[in-house]
Structures are given as structure tokens and as C-alpha cells.
Amino acid sequence: EAQVTQNPRYLITVTGKKLTVTCSQNMNHEYMSWYRQDPGLGLRQIYYSMNVEVTDKGDVPEGYKVSRKEKRNFPLILESPSPNQTSLYFCASSLGGEITGELFFGEGSRLTVL
Amino acid sequence: AQSVTQLDSHVSVSEGTPVLLRCNYSSSYSPSLFWYVQHPNKGLQLLLKYTSAATLVKGINGFEAEFKKSETSFHLTKPSAHMSDAAEYFCVVSDYGSGNTGKLIFGQGTTLQVKP
Numbered sequence: 359e360a361q362v363t364q365n366p367r368y369l370i371t372v373t374g375k376k377l378t379v380t381c382s383q384n385m386n387h388e389y390m391s392w393y394r395q396d397p398g399l400g401l402r403q404i405y406y407s408m409n410v411e412v413t414d415k416g417d418v419p420e421g422y423k424v425s426r427k428e429k430r431n432f433p434l435i436l437e438s439p440s441p442n443q444t445s446l447y448f449c450a451s452s453l454g455g456e457i458t459g460e461l462f463f464g465e466g467s468r469l470t471v472l
Numbered sequence: 473a474q475s476v477t478q479l480d481s482h483v484s485v486s487e488g489t490p491v492l493l494r495c496n497y498s499s500s501y502s503p504s505l506f507w508y509v510q511h512p513n514k515g516l517q518l519l520l521k522y523t524s525a526a527t528l529v530k531g532i533n534g535f536e537a538e539f540k541k542s543e544t545s546f547h548l549t550k551p552s553a554h555m556s557d558a559a560e561y562f563c564v565v566s567d568y569g570s571g572n573t574g575k576l577i578f579g580q581g582t583t584l585q586v587k588p
Contacts, residue, residue, distance in 0.1 A: 362515070398481070400562060400578035401516075448515055456576045459506045459523075459566055463515030 360385045364449050364464035371439055372472050379434045379467045381449030387462070389455040390432040391416070392424065394445040395466075401448065407432055408455065439471040474499045474567040478579040486587050491535075491550040493582045495563035498544065504566040505546045506576075507537055511559045519561070522546065533557070558586045 362383045371377055383390065391406035393416075403416030407426040421443055423435040432451075436443060446468050450461040479494040497503055507519040520531025527539040533556075537548045546563060563579040 398580055400580045459504055459521050460518055465515045
């Protein structure tokens with residue numbers, strides 16, 4: 359089954375404790391992206407990757423890091439989480455990138471930073 | 473710059489009645505427009521897309537949307553709501569055009585409630 363898998367789905371952590379949210383896709387997509395969803399703000403892009411070893415900032419990259427060492431994986435790293443990073447995070451992948459508008463999303467990771 | 477506005481944050485309908493979710497866009501170029509649906513505790517799923525072909529676009533689960541350039545609108549409709557349609561819906565515009573790379577801009581979302 360074609361899917362984008364995120365882990366963990368739910369996480370409560372404390373300020374400053376490094377964490378990683380993993381994302382993996384099995385569709386051989388070159389494009390992957392991370393978004394955060396906050397009430398009333400829709401989805402905002404954090405980082406995206408056009409291909410292996412190619413990453414770029416989205417609209418709200420501050421406080422986040424990513425890496426793309428393999429095509430299928432695109433982890434999101436919070437080096438020192440803060441309460442304003444409490445949010446619902448989505449990973450997405452696409453064969454042709456955002457320009458096609460056809461993104462496949464994971465089920466989301468709800469992060470709470472105390 | 474491209475932008476998208478969903479005119480209602482919350483819409484409530486009765487099962488079997490029509491659904492109308494409103495979306496207006498702003499674009500300097502001929503836009504590409506999309507609707508995504510997000511069911512509770514699930515990721516977003518593409519419902520339909522408009523990319524300058526037919527102005528009436530049909531999507532999955534009986535939804536359709538009509539591109540109206542004169543009104544800069546791309547409203548989502550369905551003739552008869554089903555309980556399973558209860559979800560959050562996002563209108564999305566692509567900023568593809570001169571100098572732009574096709575970045576997606578998401579609306580704020582409309583929550584559709586379907587009452588039995």
C-alpha cells in the first residue's frame with residue numbers, strides 16, 4: 359500500500375529536549391516536505407527537499423532542521439524545542455513536487471512542548 | 473502575490489442536503505487550484521484540482537468545484553451530504569508563474585459538520 363508514515367504520532371516533551379520526528383514514504387517520490395498546522399492558519403511549510411541531499415527552507419524554518427540522506431526518509435529535527443513549536447506536523451511526498459499540487463500526506467504527529 | 477481565503481471557518485448541514493464551501497483566490501497569473509480534505513486524525517487527501525482545463529472539476533466522493541475567473545472563486549459543492557463527509561476542507565492555490573516555483577498556499581480551512 360502506498361503511504362507516508364510518520365512517527366511518533368503523539369509526543370509530549372519538555373523545553374530543550376531534542377527530538378526527531380521520522381517520515382518515510384514507499385512511493386519512490388523525489389519530493390518531500392514538512393508542514394505544521396495551527397488553528398486558523400492552515401498549513402505552513404517548514405522545509406522541503408527536491409531530492410536526496412537537496413533541502414531548502416519553507417516559510418517557517420526557524421527552530422527546525424531536516425536531512426535527506428535517502429530518498430524514502432525525511433526526518434524533522436527539533437534541536438531545542440520550545441512551547442511555540444507545539445503543533446500538528448505533517449510530512450508529505452510527491453512525484454512531481456508542489457507544482458503539481460498532488461501531495462500525499464502522512465497522518466500527522468501531534469507535538470506538545472511543555 | 474497569490475493568496476486564498478476560505479470564507480467560512482465552520483459550515484453545518486443536515487445529511488442529504490447540499491454542501492457549499494466557499495473559496496476566493498487572488499492570483500496574478502492563471503492559477504492552479506485544489507481542494508484537500510482532512511478527516512479526523514488523518515492526513516490531507518487531494519479531493520480535486522483545476523489546472524486551466526474544464527472550469528467544472530469533478531473530484532472524489534461526489535464533490536465538484538467550479539472555477540469562476542470573473543468572481544475569483546473556486547467553491548466546492550456536493551448535491552447531498554453524507555455523514556462521512558464531516559471533515560476539514562482546505563482550498564489551495566499554486567503560486568506558479570513568472571519567477572515563482574509553484575509553491576502551494578493553503579487556506580485557513582473550513583470544518584464541515586453533518587447532522588443526522
